[in-house]
Amino acid sequence: MKVTLVQGDLTEQQADAIVNAANSSLLGGGGVDGAIHRRGGPEILEACRKLRAGHYGGGLPTGRAVATTAGLLPARWVIHTVGPVYSGSQDRSELLASCHHESLRVADSLGARTVAFPAISTGVYGWPLDDAARIAVAAVRAAETSVEEVRFVLFDAAAYDAFLTRLSA
Template identity: 65%
Template sequence: MRIRILDADITTLEVDVVVNAANSSLLGGGGVDGAIHRKGGPAILAECRKLRAGHYGKGLKTGQAVATTAGNLPAKWVVHTVGPVWSATEDRSGLLADCYRNSLKAADDLGAKTVAFPAISTGVYRWPLEPAAEIALAAVSRADHGGIEEVVFALRGEHALQAFEARHTPLA
């Protein structure tokens, strides 16, 4: 499986799946979540509302992942995952790794070959970029990839790019 690290707007990528750093309500929010809902249009929100009316009545739990249409995005699907809020007193790194692993599984279950991730939990959830990058890259590298051929980390800004690039060891 190939890993690429890009300075890119995840909502513009032509991949099979974009991963949404969602909140547990699945009903949109700020940051990546808001951008995906705005650019993807009402179809994403409509499917999220159906999920909330069914199995996810209390919302999506941290580390879990669920798929919807991508609406007007160039991607085929959106996989929503809820990252953990960073804590200086509690190790939540397993939950952050679960976001990546469970998103890859959901994407593979859809038959996806290409998946784009943001830097989950590094925005309003305050996870420091360097350890977040280490957890993300390790989780993706060690996960069962199934039929997934490429993972793209769609990042914003030089600090994020440097954090991920410094921790990425491309396969020879």
């Protein structure tokens, strides 16, 4: 599997699937989640409402992933995953790694060959960038998947540099 980095906007990526750093409600929010819902249009929200009306009535658990249409985005699917909130007193790194493993598992079930990830949990959830990059890169490299390309799409230079350092290690 090829792992690449791009500094830019996740919602502009042409990929089979883009990963949404969602909140457990699946009904949109801020950051990456809000941008995906705004740019993708109402089809994504409608698909998420159907998930909430069915199997995910209580919300999507942290570390799990589920797919919907990508609506108006230049991708086929959005894979929603709920990252953990960072804690200095509790090790939640397995949950962050699970977001990547589960997203790739869902991508495999869809037949996706290219998947674009954001820096999950590094925004409002407060995960330190260097540590999130370490966990994300290790999780993707360890995954058994048919995905041919994982692309980390980083919003700014600091995130890009953190992921580049880990990818080069």
